[in-house]
Amino acid sequence: MSAIKYPIQGSCQCGGVTYQLLEPPLMVAACHCRECQKLSTSAFSITAIVKASAVEFSGDMSDWSRSSESGSINAAKFCPTCGNRMYHFDPQAPEKLKLKPSNLSDTRVIDPSMHIWVSEKQDWYKIPEGVTVFDKQP
Known part of the structure; x- marks a missing residue:
């Protein structure tokens, strides 16, 4: 497999929001909490933690936020x-930023090294061996 070349382009489904990821993520995690299951309409959501300075967005985005179990705010930007x-x-x-990397043109960066909120994981999903696992938020 060839090396990942940066920047990597990304966009929403309609193309109204585009972006460039300028450097590799600091880490990639799979979150199994119920909120992420709702967000992804799947067993978990993938998040790439990136420096805000490492991504450049173009296009209008809307905001949404909710409180987390810890009481902090989890804010979101969406098309x-x-x-x-x-x-x-x-x-x-x-x-x-907690980038949603499934909309990148090169998705090889999506290789979670951590699975969080496995206390809410779907029973049928088997976590790969060798990754760090947390019952809740680390």
Whole structure:
């Protein structure tokens, strides 16, 4: 397999929001909490933690937020036309973004090294060996 070349292009389903990921993610995690199951309409959601300075967005995005179990705010940016979630962020830590990387043109960066909230994992999904696992939020 060839090396991943940056920047990598990304976009929402309709193309109204585009972006470039300029460097590799700091980490990639699979979250199994019920909220992420709702978000992904699947067993878990994939998140790539990136430096905010490592991604450049173009296009209008809408906002949404909710409180997390810890009481912090989990804010999100999404395309107002097609509804694709682009990233989440903590307003208290704006230097990092929780990018939703499935909309990248090269998805080889999606290789979770961590699975979180496995206490809410679907019983039928088997977590691969060799990854770090947390019952809840680390």
